Amino acid sequence: MDIKSLMSGIAVVIDDAYERDDEEHEDPIFQIVRNIENEWQIPFYKTASLPPENQYKNLLRSASFVLLDWKLWPSNAQELEREGIEANVAFLNKAKEYFVPVFIFTNETLEDVTNSIEEQSPGLYNEDDTEKNFIFVEKKSNLRQISDLVAISDWTTKNASVYTLKSWESAFYEAKRTLFSSMYDxxxxxxxxxxxxxxxxxxxxxxxxxxxxxxxxxGRFKSDVFSAQILDSENPPVCREEIRSLMSEASFVKNQCLLETEVRSGDVFDLSDNKYLINIRPDCDCIVRKESDEIDQLELYCLMGHTMDDEVVANRFKNKPFVEKIWESVSFGIIDGSTVQFDFRQFQIMKYKDLKTNRIGRLIHPHITKMQQRFAFYQQRQGLPRIPQEAF
Structure with a gap:
């Protein structure tokens, strides 16, 4: 997928050069924006200053990316400089929440910009590995020519998170368009x-x-949106802690993302002392169908679980097939990187009202589906007679 498709949508440029209605002083940002508009066919929302904080949400939800001039304050204004840096960093933190790529194009030295970011918000910018950043910092003077835009393209495709987001957004928009158009027709x-x-x-x-x-x-989402040439890189793999946190994020949704009035299979409840309950009752039965009933009275079908020692997990599963015992379902790394073993033999029925304050999240498909299937098999398993020793 080319950069035009990746960065499609409306872009935002924030530069105090736009305080002047004409281009008399011809700040480099004017040429940079013209180059992007002409080369990538991307429209820009142009403003001379950061918007009010109460507009950040709507701006960032709609922006494909942001061009930010670092110095939005007059020269030789120390107090305004301090306030300006704080405002810039606050905007960058909000942009990170919405994961909008920010290209800081500046006339200042790059080191001054990155040092200011680090001082105000440690960890927001990774100087050791720039490909891990959602922020790209470059001098305006290095981006005057259309050919200079290749630096932005290279950074976008080398940054796995930004590349994946933009590729997914493009495919998502197409799937959304076809779905709602066909339904409306x-x-x-x-x-x-x-x-x-x-x-x-x-x-x-x-x-x-x-x-x-x-x-x-x-069903309408095209699955060939990512390039193996870009994502199958020669970079070293992420560390153990990152892998575990990624696996947790991919299989377990934390409670703050869930509705208190909605119960589903996969809901996990913390009983303390490294013990947990998980609801395996089917979603269609986790519904209050009578107006006289209340969600608090809903009965949950729960399995008891407990965290497993890392050494035990490694001995059982490292470099081996992930083979579980017939009476268990093992969920790897779901609770802040800890693995939980759920025991089919410890089944109990509980009221939601007795557990709802202990809910910490939800195990999602296909992990909860696998657990339900294994539990159903355990409940219906058929034993066979022992084979006489003389038969051997």
Whole structure:
């Protein structure tokens, strides 16, 4: 996928040179923006200063990327410089929350800029490995020519997180466009039709409509959006701690992302002392269907689990097939990198009201589905007679 497709959308440029209505002084940013507009066909929202903080959310949710001039304050204004640096770093931290790439194009020395970022917010910028940053810092004078834009292209494709985000966004937009267009062509009132059906079925209509959209987006999502040439790099692999945190993030959703009034299979509850309960009751049964019932009275089908010692996990599974015992399901690294062993023999029915304050997150598909399948097999397993020793 070329850079034009990756960086599609509306870009934002923030530079005090735009305080002048004309280009009389011809700050390099004017030529840089013209080059990007002409070469990548990307429209720009142009402003001379950082927007008010209460506008950051809407701005960053819509921006494909941001060009930021570092020095947005007058020269020889020490107090304004301190406030300006604090404001810039606060904006960068908010941009990181929305994972919007920020290109800092400046007339200042690069070291002054990166040192200021590090002083105000340690860890926000990685000087040792710039490919791990969502921030790209370069002098304006080095980006005057169209050919100079290759530096931005190279950084984008070398930065695995930025490249993956932009590739995924492009495929997601196409899937979203085709889904909503096709649904609208069949009926402009398609959301109401499904909402009504869900209400009659006594399920949560908002959650069910969301699931319908997600499943249909997945069905329309093209899976060949990433390039092995870019992601299959020769860089050293991430460290053990990073791998574990990544595996946890990919299989376990933390409680702050969940609705308190919604219960699903995979919900995990912390009982303290490294013990946990996980709900394996099917989603269709985790619904309050009668108006007289309350979510607090919902019965959960729970399995007891406990964290496993790292040495035990390594001895059982390192460089070996991930083979579980018939009575267990092992979820690797889900609780802050700790592995949890859930025991099918320790099954209990609990009320949601007795557990809801202890919920810490949710194990998601395919991990919870695998656990449910293994538990179902355990419940229906068939024993066989012992083979007589004389038969051998």
């Amino acid at each position: 069949r009926s402009p009132n398609w959301p109401r039709a499904f909402w009504s059906a869900y209400e009659k079925d006594k399920v949560d209509p908002s959650s069910s409509l969301t699931l319908l959209i997600n499943n249909n987006l997945l």
